[in-house]
Amino acid sequence: MRPARPLALLMLLALAAPLGACAGSHDARAWASQVCRTLxxxxxxxxSLTTRTQQQMTTRTxxxxxxxNLMTLFGGARDASEKARAGVAEAGDPDVTDGKQIADGFVASLATMRDAYGRARTGIGALAITPAESFYDQVAKVVAQLNQDYQAGSLDTSDLKSTELQQAFDEVPECR
Incomplete structure (x- = not known):
């Protein structure tokens, strides 16, 4: 059996990139505050899921x-992403130019992430566990696709077209 250590590194890379993003009722500051509290x-x-899976995967399994372990991780990440998506949707639209578009973009990004985790969970679930070498090669492919899907929907507040929201995300304590 091949050690799963490279798998743990793939998992960390798959999940670490979006963690730096921050986003989230009506005036710019209130909306940003609510979104950040949600995210x-x-x-x-x-x-937490990434850390636990990495710990589990660095031991011989x-x-x-x-x-x-991977199905638990991806299922948990999918569920957490849906909860965040619903919370951001509840924040409504910020009262800024193109506020509805911006809010819809945040919700869509989280839906994309939720769906990426769901597809990864389904993909892992469909894998045969024998032979072991083939299993780990297929896991790497599922994780690579997750990375690609995740990047397509990643949240990034640095490219907002609203100066008011950019400033709000930079200033409200919940987003720091």
Missing amino acids: APWRTEIS TPGQAKE
Whole structure:
């Protein structure tokens, strides 16, 4: 059996990139504050799931154990992303130029991330655990696709077209 250590590094890379993003009722500051309060637990949950999976995957595990661990990770990340998406949707639209478009973009990004995790969970679930070498090669492909899907929907407040929202995200304590 091949050690799962490279798999842990792939998982960390797949989940670490979006953790730096911050986003989230009506005036710019209030909306940003609410979105950031919504996204903080999401980021924490994704980070926690990543850490736990990395710890589990750095020890020698069977393909069956690795499959179970990854399905738990991706299912948890999918559920956390849906909770964050719903919370951001509840924030409504900021009262800024193109506020509805901006809010819709945040919601869509989180839906894309939720769906990416769901597809990764389904992909891992469909893998045969024997032979082990083939299993780990296929896991790497699922994780590579997750990275690609995730990047397509990643949240980035640095490119907002609203100066008011950029300033709000930079200033409200919940976003720091």
